[in-house]
Amino acid sequence: xxxxxxxTGALFATLYAIAxxxxxxxxxxxxxxxxxxxxxxxVAMPFVLTMRFLSGGSFGMTGEDTLTLLAAALFCCALAxxxxxxxxxxxxxxxxxxxxxxxx
Numbered sequence: 001x002x003x004x005x006x007x008t009g010a011l012f013a014t015l016y017a018i019a020x021x022x023x024x025x026x027x028x029x030x031x032x033x034x035x036x037x038x039x040x041x042x043v044a045m046p047f048v049l050t051m052r053f054l055s056g057g058s059f060g061m062t063g064e065d066t067l068t069l070l071a072a073a074l075f076c077c078a079l080a081x082x083x084x085x086x087x088x089x090x091x092x093x094x095x096x097x098x099x100x101x102x103x104x
Contacts, residue, residue: 006084006088006089007088009083009085009088010084013078013081016043019043020040020072020073020076020077023039023042024040024063026040027063028063036063037062037063043076044069044073046075047071047072047075047076050075
């Protein structure tokens with residue numbers, strides 16, 4: 001339960017959500033142009049690579065796939081939260097270790 005209280009994880013997830021929203025707004029502003037959804041696909045790359053691995057190498061995603069984009073945003077934000085939480089845990093463990101070794 002302590003991992004769900006990670007400030008760093010929440011910050012990472014929030015920043016990833018902001019990047020996803022910015023990429024989606026950019027896509028909506030350029031609909032109909034060549035490679036309009038490239039920034040959106042690049043931001044969702046962890047999701048795309050995971051789905052390609054799970055489906056055996058073939059996975060297509062465009063900016064028009066609303067439910068897939070929502071799943072990608074949730075997956076990527078959860079992944080960013082997990083990475084931020086792990087980094088915070090590591091930093092706290094190193095800090096406790098360093099503080100425990102200091103002479104009193």
